[in-house]
Amino acid sequence: MSLLVVGTLAVDTLETPFARRERVLGGSATYIALSANYFMHGAQISVVSIVGEDFPQEGWELLRDNSIDTSGVEVVKGGKTFFWEGKYHYDMNTRDTITTELNVLADFDPKVPEANRNAPFVVLGNIAPHLQEKVLDQLTATPKLVACDTMNFWITGSRKELERTLGRVNMLVLNDSEARLLIEHPSLVVAGRRLQGMLSTESHRIVVIKKGEHGALLFYDDHIFSAPSYPLEEIFDPTGAGDSFMGGMVGYLASRDTLEYADVKRAVIYGTVLASFCCSKFSTEGLENIDMTEIYLRFREIQSLSAFEDEPNPPKKGRRSDTELM
């Protein structure tokens, strides 16, 4: 099934403890589309975004090589592409934003091409909630899945608009710190449950709380699923990991045309796998030319990482109780 992705196409300058790269390809839509594409079996991925004339030629080529439809990408004559510069700390879990230049993004008015307005799977990448809503307003059919990302900036600055958007989506994907900020409760279990309550009531309510190196928590209707992270020894560049997670997850669901619980759990694992590839090289390089066997091998590795067998002899209390279990 086709997938519509709304988000940024960006130019990033990245500094990690390992290296510095200037003006490389970035943006949420880039990472989401590249990751999702591994599962799409030729189904269309369309990106709605905005760039300036300086958007790098390699970026266009990479999207084209992946057969990603960019007819919804507005190119502003004489404009400059959204630019972000970030520096990662030693532990890679925290980063400083050195520069954010919105450039053409400041006037972004997303327009979904006619042909993509009935997309059954939609990802609203991390942009202003009122822009996410504008996209939803243009859809001509109710999608099977609308997945939404957000960030601290919108949670504190545009809470009303964000709450309105969330009421129109059936999947929210966010970081643990964002979940706590939005719900104002220290327990992620409570936060996840309450976030579900903010989503549309017309389908399954799916919340995924990303915990970085600690994996992810999936809240699916009344179920909770705890996914480990992939045990990487070295992280070269975490930029785009969250978007790759989203892309892998939704790409898998779109390819299977499903929102069944067992599939959504697997989708979370595939998201984890794509995020792990993303982190293993700079910029989008980790997402280029991954062999599907490698993706599946990591899926299986995560499976064996978290599997344990049932108790052969359920324990009974020693001296103080005669309780037996079976």
Add this chain to the structure above:
Amino acid sequence: MSLLVVGTLAVDTLETPFARRERVLGGSATYIALSANYFMHGAQISVVSIVGEDFPQEGWELLRDNSIDTSGVEVVKGGKTFFWEGKYHYDMNTRDTITTELNVLADFDPKVPEANRNAPFVVLGNIAPHLQEKVLDQLTATPKLVACDTMNFWITGSRKELERTLGRVNMLVLNDSEARLLIEHPSLVVAGRRLQGMLSTESHRIVVIKKGEHGALLFYDDHIFSAPSYPLEEIFDPTGAGDSFMGGMVGYLASRDTLEYADVKRAVIYGTVLASFCCSKFSTEGLENIDMTEIYLRFREIQSLSAFEDEPNPPKKGRRSDTELM
């Protein structure tokens, strides 16, 4: 198989966002022994520790009711029991130590009773590494398992002694922040591997990194196992959770007389379960009178929380590759 526990018996004053309790029962050995006891089927648990005459009568009664051998607990006439006062922050993940009064612990010289010197399972709770070594020196037979806890204070202040102790144990259980401090590497995977390298080479090398609400990572020889936490909505008092984890884990292994990987994985889950009960009430109350069926039910809950099924149709890449997986 019998279990020898060395650690503190303490008096705690605890303040959480929910309540304040003064001079309640605490101490690492208390939590370890009470948790382990659920699995011990009548096998002996012996505690080596030190208290003053002010150690509360309820403490003695609780240990006696659980048939825990206290012949190795030195009672100092006129002495005062180790006292700790702590205050937990809103998120329960951080706490301030208000007071630490070592009292009789300042002169602790652990003496293992003759009858317990051949214990096959030994837990060295969080005390000074040179005291942990003194215990090992008194053993007359090589235990099947020596599990060791430690903390930041010893890692920074007694590193040499700690390294010497670690070289004589085959299981280390510590927090993620402690693992990072000891190894000075941001990756827990790298830290876990290197910590294994510090342990005795004469048995399986087992490292468990506790991540609080994010679960635990088990490093067992060449294997890694990622355990989720039990999804508690409310944490009333996290005091002793780490010790309950240790106690549940080692108690299970001692009761089964095993260090097999499948059993150690299950032991980590039982440790998680006991820690969850510990957090659900104040002081040691959460560990008193748990029904074994409840323990096993939580074990099963964690199993279903982390289980996912294999890919029925391993994915193949769409347009860019002809790779098929099966």
